Amino acid sequence: RKEVEQDPGPFNVPEGATVAFNCTYSNSASQSFFWYRQDCRKEPKLLMSVYSSGNEDGRFTAQLNRASQYISLLIRDSKLSDSATYLCVVNSFGNAGNMLTFGGGTRLMVKP
Amino acid sequence: DAGVTQSPTHLIKTRGQQVTLRCSPKSGHDTVSWYQQALGQGPQFIFQYYEEEERQRGNFPDRFSGHQFPNYSSELNVNALLLGDSALYLCASSFRAGGSYNEQFFGPGTRLTVL
Numbered sequence: 434r435k436e437v438e439q440d441p442g443p444f445n446v447p448e449g450a451t452v453a454f455n456c457t458y459s460n461s462a463s464q465s466f467f468w469y470r471q472d473c474r475k476e477p478k479l480l481m482s483v484y485s486s487g488n489e490d491g492r493f494t495a496q497l498n499r500a501s502q503y504i505s506l507l508i509r510d511s512k513l514s515d516s517a518t519y520l521c522v523v524n525s526f527g528n529a530g531n532m533l534t535f536g537g538g539t540r541l542m543v544k545p
Numbered sequence: 546d547a548g549v550t551q552s553p554t555h556l557i558k559t560r561g562q563q564v565t566l567r568c569s570p571k572s573g574h575d576t577v578s579w580y581q582q583a584l585g586q587g588p589q590f591i592f593q594y595y596e597e598e599e600r601q602r603g604n605f606p607d608r609f610s611g612h613q614f615p616n617y618s619s620e621l622n623v624n625a626l627l628l629g630d631s632a633l634y635l636c637a638s639s640f641r642a643g644g645s646y647n648e649q650f651f652g653p654g655t656r657l658t659v660l
Binding site for chain 1: 580585593595601603635648649651
């Protein structure tokens, strides 16, 4: 079983739609959580952090459920520019460093 | 302020060869992490360097090694290349403050093709 699992999609949605992505993680010792966005053939970029209390940034809302080891991302009023791959990321701290564990990504395509 | 830079951008090698990839962190950052991203997959953590030492390592064989220099830049070396090493290699930099771990910023990556 992968440490971080996501539905690979693609999710094909029309402009203006609301779309939700889910992610599960297996390491209960994981300590912080993120959504990254990756455009085709580009590097990942931080979209937002994820907190148990919920985190909203404009049209984007992220939520963490530690008990269920579940992370979600909601995008409202989708734009063409939202088309990208969304990576669910878990940050774990070791004895002397930290590491990001990525899911396989969920591909979103927003159509006119 | 330059972000994370990596060189070269593309590289083609043959099986059995060795390769060195380079990374310069964002200004003010002291920690460098390396990731491998195969086509269609998410990045996988290789290792992390801080104060010129490997601090954390992912599930990669000893063929993968690295180095960090006093100016915080870093190299990733891969020996005895296999076809399966073909991937995008991403470098990410961050800084440590009081033992806490901060956001990692990624470079554009080096695309390695092994023939």
